[in-house]
Amino acid sequence: MVSAASRPTVQPQGGQPYGMVYLVGAGPGDPGLFTLRGKGLLECADVVIHDALVSAPILAMINPQATVINAGKRRGRHSLGQEEINQLIIDQAKAHAVVVRLKGGDPFVFGRGGEEMAALVEAGIRVEVVPGITAGVAVPAYAGIPVTHRSQSSSVTFVTGHESAGKYRPRVNWRALAQGSETIVVYMGIHNLGTITAELLAADLSADTPVALIRWGTYPQQETLIGTLTTIVAQVAETGFEAPAIAVIGSVVNWHKVFSHCRPTGTLWP
Numbered sequence: 001m002v003s004a005a006s007r008p009t010v011q012p013q014g015g016q017p018y019g020m021v022y023l024v025g026a027g028p029g030d031p032g033l034f035t036l037r038g039k040g041l042l043e044c045a046d047v048v049i050h051d052a053l054v055s056a057p058i059l060a061m062i063n064p065q066a067t068v069i070n071a072g073k074r075r076g077r078h079s080l081g082q083e084e085i086n087q088l089i090i091d092q093a094k095a096h097a098v099v100v101r102l103k104g105g106d107p108f109v110f111g112r113g114g115e116e117m118a119a120l121v122e123a124g125i126r127v128e129v130v131p132g133i134t135a136g137v138a139v140p141a142y143a144g145i146p147v148t149h150r151s152q153s154s155s156v157t158f159v160t161g162h163e164s165a166g167k168y169r170p171r172v173n174w175r176a177l178a179q180g181s182e183t184i185v186v187y188m189g190i191h192n193l194g195t196i197t198a199e200l201l202a203a204d205l206s207a208d209t210p211v212a213l214i215r216w217g218t219y220p221q222q223e224t225l226i227g228t229l230t231t232i233v234a235q236v237a238e239t240g241f242e243a244p245a246i247a248v249i250g251s252v253v254n255w256h257k258v259f260s261h262c263r264p265t266g267t268l269w270p
């Protein structure tokens, strides 16, 4: 825990005291996976700005005196734009000693933590990152799927299935991934699953390549849909399976049948 006495304040410009911002990863849902460092910071925060994928038991750890701001963004329903969020964090850091920016999973894995950190550094505000467990590892694990396996998969790629427009390069090279990575873990991939599976099939991945979709991973209500590159899109349509979810593509998915009975149950859930 960070005590009130040791709360950091810095004076980067003109003697004006600015607070400290912590970019904290909340992990993928199960409160038992949240770091001790993150918990200590929530307990002494003056302000917490959180996103949509932070679970209720973790929000319940926030100092009751703190101001809590939901900057949650979900596909097509952005409550605040990224520029607005950056400005909000800067404004809060100019007014408060300890500001926690709480993000799902890990802040630097498809979390725009790098963009927020850059905006804070540019504004002369001190910032520190507190990593969290990323969904791409923990969510498959809670479905009984190891993302690597010594005799099956020596490589894993974490990739976004939802690329924003105007990026530094046109698009993910799915065909190269099909050739170069034995396990592919796709974040935000449900809406583009048709395109992704078609690209991987066109790159000669076997039609029988197993695919797992996992929603509410690490939550008690976890939903898992298992299929293959050729069946999974129809299965999504039939079952009404919804985002947000992680997709795992590769033979390691077959371990789901063997390990799902001994998957973690999230014993620290209330």
Ligand SMILES: C[S@@+](CC[C@H](N)C(=O)[O-])C[C@H]1O[C@@H](n2cnc3c(N)ncnc32)[C@H](O)[C@@H]1O
Binding pocket: 028, 029, 053, 103, 104, 105, 106, 107, 108, 109, 110, 111, 133, 134, 135, 136, 139, 186, 187, 188, 189, 214, 215, 216, 217, 218, 219, 243, 244, 245, 246, 247
């Ligand atoms: C904007 S990305 C944020 C990723 C996050 N920074 C991380 O490291 O896990 C959001 C995506 O992460 C995945 N995700 C995050 N939490 C999840 C969960 N509990 N179950 C399944 N997928 C999850 C989904 O693919 C979702 O669309």
